[in-house]
Amino acid sequence: MTNGSLTFWIVIAAASAAFGALYGILFHEGPAVLGVTYGTCIGVLAIAYERGALFPRYTTCLRRLPSLAYFAAAEISLLLVIVVGMSATGLVVRALGLTDKSLTELVTPRLQAVLYAMAVSALLIGVLRVRDLIGSRTFTNLILGRYHRPRSEERIFLFLDLVGSTTYAEKHGDFAAQELLKDVFETIAEPIRRHRGQIDDYIGDQVIISWPLMQGVERARCIDCVFAIRKTLRDDRDRWTKRFGLVPELRAALHGGSVVTAEIGVDRHKIAYFGDVMNATARLEGLCRETKRSVLVSEAVLSRIPVLPDGIEAEALGQYALRGRSGEMAVHALVERRRLAVVGEVVGRPLQGSGADAFHRLS
DSSP: OOTTSHHHHHHHHHHHHHHHHHHHHHTTOSOHHHHHHHHHHHHHHHHHHHTTSSSHHHHHHHHTSOHHHHHHHHHHHHHHHHHHHHHHHHHHHHHHTOOOOOHHHHHSOOHHHHHHHHHHHHHHHHHHHHHHHHOHHHHHHHHHTTTSSOEEEEEEEEEEEETTHHHHHHHHOHHHHHHHHHHHHHHHHHHHHHTTOEEEEEETTEEEEEEEHHHHHGGGHHHHHHHHHHHHHHHTHHHHHHHHSSOOOEEEEEEEEEEEEEEEOSSSOEEEEESHHHHHHHHHHHHHHHHTOSEEEEHHHHTTOSSOOTTEEEEEEEEEEOTTOSSEEEEEEEEEHHHHHHHHHHTTSOOOHHHHHHHHHHO
16 A cells, blocks of 8 residues: 555545544534544645645655754644645535535634644654554554464565665765665665565665565566666666766566565564575575676576566576575576667677577577
8 A cells, every 4th residue: 555546545534534523523513524524634635745745845845954943844834734724624515515604614723623633643644654664564464463473475575786885885975875775765666666566674775575476476577676676777867877976776686485474573573584585585686796697586486477578588597506505596687688689789790609699599
């Protein structure tokens, strides 16, 4: 349930309507339909403002302020949104003929109503921020207690690692490196969300994403996600170069299989995965350096995908013994066929050697 999804806004509207109805009961404000109408309209407006769907440029500017200034400005802005929302809802109520109150009464917010709306908005925003902090799916699973007892399930994991982040930090400092990582992680969130991936963790300059196995292999979604991320970064190369002096590149490894999923922790709860699959995916990502390939996928995942995304080809690299594992793993490199063809045109001659053989073999 992402911020922009229909389900998200239906849940927000339903919660707001419930709090609106509760207000009518607590303060004897007449028919429940009035409380529901006010609650729904004001709640949706408040959350739309907080999420940046309402006045996005303004909220973006606010977030750049120092913490105390941001908090004060954000609260004042939220208060204004609520007051204006109450007045606008009063006009709607009047137009629908839901009450016989005068227009002045309907468009003039009462102090107790404003305070109640601020308290409810603060509660909803707090819950949403906790949800953002741990991830929407993790939040839902924790609330439902889905993994209170360990469960075995089949999942696909994608490990993404930012190339050259250590070198960048040594040259520009840790704060600059953090800004780069933050920007990269924010940028890749959209294609991950679009391909229904779940961001499970950030570890330094690495992102761990997963799918239930059948969801990940459907329409080669997990592979399509990798190249959608790479395209998103490439398409904005001017901005990256201007701000950071480089275009971010990511190494990627895809592997999947059976894992044990469980809720762990006491003071801080987390959904964690246990099993060889996690270690193997991490080792596979490390193999990118050795093979000098940007995207690697295991046979275990590739064999489950009947058709690769258009323009993507797989090149068999053979069997590799990964550190910490007794057996070997069949590994494939994923490449963009169109980009290989463009390289051949740029140098003004056909591709030669093993790369050319691989290209013609895959074509």
